[in-house]
Amino acid sequence: MTVQTIRPQLTEDDILRLMRGETPEQRASVAHRLCRRIALDVLSDREKAFADEIIAILAEDAADLVRRTLAITLRSSPALPHDVALRLAHDIEAVAIPLLQDSPVFSDEDLVELVLSVTAAKQAAIASRESVSITVSEVITEHGAVEAVRALSINSGAEWTDKSFDDTLRRFGRDEIVQAGLIKRDFIPTHIAEKMVSLVSGQLFDILVNRHELPAQLAIDLAASARERATIDLVEQAGRTNDLPRFVSQLNLNGRLSNSLIMRALCCGQMRFVEHALSELSGVAHQRVWLMIHDAGPLGLQAVFDRAGLPRKMLPAFKAAVTVFHETQHDGGSNDRARFRARMIERVLTQFQAIPKDDLDYLLDKLDYYSEMATREDAREGIDAA
Structure with missing residues (x-):
């Protein structure tokens, strides 16, 4: 099988440049063209196997630019092989973050293991995914760095449980960025709003008490308070x-x-x-x-x-x-x-x-x-x- 099977416009010279290009820029340019076709075309099983081989070669390239090109071009594609995605997730942040934030090939089990083993910036990328399940959300709030919890707090696609909220307040309840993220969510549980009343002040306090349900007696007491009237x-x-x-x-x-x-x-x-x-x-x-x-x-x-x-x-x-x-x-x-x-x-x-x-x-x-x-x-x- 030749590479033309995947992309007629890609020549044999291109494949040589991909494997033995004199500069990272040359290899990255070819990698981008090839990965776009892999992401967009419907491939047969034989073509998919050939594409997987090329992707594996790109993922091993010594140049960060080539690996980053691969990650960015296939960041949203299910065509990225699972084992390659996991390998790139442990690569440098510039390579890993696009995939951690967008790749659909990661399972919840993958994401949980990654949260427990990667850097704060990578955790934050996982917390910023379009949707974050309850399982992943709870692991981030219990074990993640503050950067990750901040990202999760402003992510409307993240599912939160009482445990997520409780762990977040226990660990980072006085972090103003976390406070703002939680308060601006569409919903926080009443008992969390009650706890946050004593943690926030100023504009965040105003948003909290006028956006979220408070326990009845607390709301009445605050309304009667000269400071908060x-x-x-x-x-x-x-x-x-x-x-x-x-x-x-x-x-x-x-x-x-x-x-x-x-x-x-x-x-x-x-x-x-x-x-x-x-x-x-x-x-x-x-x-x-x-x-x-x-x-x-x-x-x-x-x-x-x-x-x-x-x-x-x-x-x-x-x-x-x-x-x-x-x-x-x-x-x-x-x-x-x-x-x-x-x-x-x-x-x-x-x-x-x-x-x-x-x-x-x-x-x-x-x-x-x-x-x-x-x-x-x-x-x-x-x-x-x-």
């Missing part, structure tokens, strides 16, 4: 909690279930919070409160409103906000909750003229927040689609 949003916390009745009960026990908080939540479309708040204050079961708000006409709403002890002067605005909620639709798209809440606030602000200044400022801030969130998600989707 301007940062934590109990309406947002209510929307995140997995145990809303308990959260509302804790608010009431701490004297934080105020008329203003309920009205703000309603204007932001946080209807479940409003329902449970009226249930808590009125002593009426949540299911009955739901019917009285949504399905019993204006007299039902008025009855539960009075039973909850809310001032009658709030009732017209409350009724109007409930009507707006019923008339405002989710659009069914990605991140439609943010768009729904933005539309809800816009309509509330349009219809109500006598909103107290503090509540008005709050709603305007939330309108900016939800609008920006929806715009950012739409832009991200546009980039992904392109």
Whole structure:
């Protein structure tokens, strides 16, 4: 078999230059051309065997440039032989890192063994892979260098478990880069958010308490603290909690279930919070409160409103906000909750003229927040689609 079987444009002279090229640059140039064809062409079994032989020769080249060319050209290709990939993974970092970050030929077992035996930079490359399984993630957080844990913390394709989070905080909980990576993840467990409250400060603290669910009592205590009063949003916390009745009960026990908080939540479309708040204050079961708000006409709403002890002067605005909620639709798209809440606030602000200044400022801030969130998600989707 000749090399022309794999690539007609590659001549016998090319193969000689590949094996005996006078300079690394000459051999690297030929290696690039050949590896591109190996990566792109559909090869027969005989052609694949011949290609594997050539790849093995390239992987043994004394010149770093040639081996790096091989690694970069075949970094995403399943055509790279498994044994060669493992050999190159233990090569110098310039050769190994492209493969560790992208090669599909590594199994989870391979990656675990590599994490336990390679340098911090190589570990970080593994942590930056498009997807990182639970098994690999747990090994990195338990045994990896801080560089690797930093990379894993910002990798949205990495799967995290409670063990991963716990090991990360135990080992690197005071590292600000790790803190920022964890806080900016879409989700962190409640007990991890609670631990991080005492570790972070400044802007990271603001992001933590306004992006992730905190234990109910901790959220309430922070909201009551003079130092943190301007940062934590109990309406947002209510929307995140997995145990809303308990959260509302804790608010009431701490004297934080105020008329203003309920009205703000309603204007932001946080209807479940409003329902449970009226249930808590009125002593009426949540299911009955739901019917009285949504399905019993204006007299039902008025009855539960009075039973909850809310001032009658709030009732017209409350009724109007409930009507707006019923008339405002989710659009069914990605991140439609943010768009729904933005539309809800816009309509509330349009219809109500006598909103107290503090509540008005709050709603305007939330309108900016939800609008920006929806715009950012739409832009991200546009980039992904392109």
